[in-house]
Amino acid sequence: MEEERLRGWEHATAYPLTGLSLLFIGVYALPVLDPGLDPAWRRACELADVVIWSIFLVEYLIRLRLAKHKTRFIRTHWFDLAVLILPVLRPLRALRLLNALRVLNRHAVAWTRGRLAVYVISATVLIVLIAALAVLDAERGHPDSTITSYPQALWWAICTITTVGYGDLYPETVEGRLVAVALMIGGLGLIGFTTGSLASWIVDRLSDADRPTGAATRADMVLLLHEIRKLRAEVEALKETQRDADH
Known part of the structure; x- marks a missing residue:
């Protein structure tokens, strides 16, 4: 039952998380591509970045809560956890993009x-x-x-x-x-x-x-059996005719 709830949750959040991943890439890309971006827009991008990252973290925690075997879930989803935690360290902030890629890949494989x-x-x-x-x-x-x-x-x-x-x-x-x-x-x-x-x-x-070759062989065998049955019927008819002539 719990595993079904987990699959149901993942199915329900597929499109929203994909949209958030694309938005996450956008707000990350804008300040990088435009170094002279207005400070207000830069702050807005940074805020959106943190908010979306927080949503990804909450979504992971919900999936962990729904998983029946939590230890196995963490072990099999260690990469998900790593790309959520590691970017907190300043030298690894670019790895935040791996989280967006992870979400996109998770649903793109099915789609x-x-x-x-x-x-x-x-x-x-x-x-x-x-x-x-x-x-x-x-x-x-x-x-x-x-x-x-x-x-x-x-x-x-x-x-x-x-x-x-x-x-x-x-x-x-x-x-x-x-x-x-x-x-x-x-x-x-x-x-x-x-x-x-x-x-x-x-x-x-x-x-x-x-x-097709196998299908043709089977068809040939059916036809051959049909011809054999016809031949046997004709032989039996000839025998009956011969017996009537003898009598």
């Missing part, structure tokens, strides 16, 4: 199930855009940073997630390097997911290709 291309393309674009924001936020104030604009951050993110790594741009701060690690892991995860899904798709296609 795009069976649509591998849609999921992979959307996830890749979103990860690259968010990683670029995070690394720019981390690196912009560092005196030796090579990443000082969003186009540069985008180029770095694309090179990193594709494992090209030209080395012309690279993070200097601890926070920026943590973003790089997260992006590398995300890239490897996407590659593994795509490879596994593609292999599964090929196996399914091969299985589908085999099915």
